Amino acid sequence: MLLLNKNTNEEQDKIMIKFDSVSKIYKGDFPALEDINLEIHEGEFVSVVGQSGSGKSTLLKLIYAEEMATSGEVYFNSNLLNNLSRRKLPYHRRNIGMIFQDFKLLPRKTVFENVAYALEVAGVPDEEIQENVQQILDIVSMGGKMKKYPHQLSGGEQQKVAIARALVHAPMVIIADEPTGNLDPVTSLEIVQLLMRINELGTTVVLASHDKDIVDRVNKRVLVLDNGKIVVDCAKGKYKAS
């Protein structure tokens, strides 16, 4: 039986992600993030907004350890990420479900195989995979297209498959980097509603977006980034472009 993360009230106080005076400076002295202090609790839905170049993607990359902080500490589930070894990286990634603007599906695998892959890398037995993948695809309404290849699907459908893949291994955190960037407004809404449902069931969600409507619709905590700094952090905000 597939289990999404369920949490009690006590666990809601648990800090899932913590940034402690974190800065990220790329080569050539280009500061993408400056002195970020941030705590995200388990079960929260956080929208990270800001213009292009404000540091949204970099913030997310630090969470899934695609980049390392230049200074300060990044914690994930109380584990320090700063010196995460290449060997341990895959295990960290398996705690996270990732959704991207360009879907990032494996083009030579079917819908089923794409979602199953997330479980295969973790060594889950075949019978369990069969069951769980079927279930999760039904949840995102893609159960009928299991044998299709990504190029045979619409943008919205591909993103749903990506969400299914991000969910199937019951991660602690879902990270969505501009998930609706390539989608029309109606499909975008569908996707966001899906994310909200996932969050209601207990999974922490961090969403980066410059789509005003999406963020307003979610109507939860909003972090506004400007030139690499957090300028606004309000518990239940609306999108404010600076």
Next chain:
Amino acid sequence: MFLTIRRTFREAIQNFIRNGWLSIATVSILILSLYVLSVFFVVTSAANDIMKDVQGKVNISIYFKPDVSEQTITEIKADLENSSEVKSVEYISKEQALADFKRNNASEPIILQSLDEIGGNPLLASLVVKASDSTRYQAISDRISQASFIGEISRINYGKNKEIIDRLNGIVATIKKIGTTLGVLFVAISLLITFNAVRITIYTHKQEIEIMRLVGASNLFIRLPFIFEGFIYGVVGTVFSMLLLFLSVKFVSPYVSSAVPSSNLVAFYLGNFGALLGGQLILGTLLGVIGSLIAMRKYLKV
């Protein structure tokens, strides 16, 4: 662990098939290399066999003066047989020599007539010396020339044979040299080809590899399919190379047998099937895997 191996191997087979023309091209070169190497192996082995066969017919003949007694010759024979370099010494008496001559020239009445006219037995007794190693004939010949019984000897017939022996040694040495050079060349080519194929695979699947990393695939999970892909190139290459070799041997065998009656290439192939298959399999898969590893080391930043 076994699950990972099973899944990554299945992935490698999928990749091999889905790569289509790239796989065909890579395997073709591998087949060619293994084929050339095994052809040279067969040719060298066959040449060695022929050499041994001909060597058996090559010898040093020592002809004694007519007045030398049989006892003396027998003593000299025993003396020669003592040497480790000498495989055998055969005594052909004057009478035996005459009988052989008459038999060999039975179809030449003029020669037989001449013999009758000379009267008596003009032929000389001889010792036919065979060496255990064809390269030692010169040494044996030199020793005989300096032996104490040199006075009893009318002539030593080695010169003509020497030419044949030297020619043969030269041919086999050349075959071995060409074989080795070509062998090394083709091994290098095969390595390059497999390396290139895997490099291209990695390059075209760069994005996929990136996605796999994001989804949490471990280094091993990403690398193993490529290693197995190299392995599969080797296996498929070997199978087809053996097939090609068999067809070649079958085709060529009748021609070779007519030139060198003692040889039988098909029998050689079947007799050495295990060694040929095993050797090529080991070499083929090694080339495949090593080519793959080199490509990964250079291009797979996992």
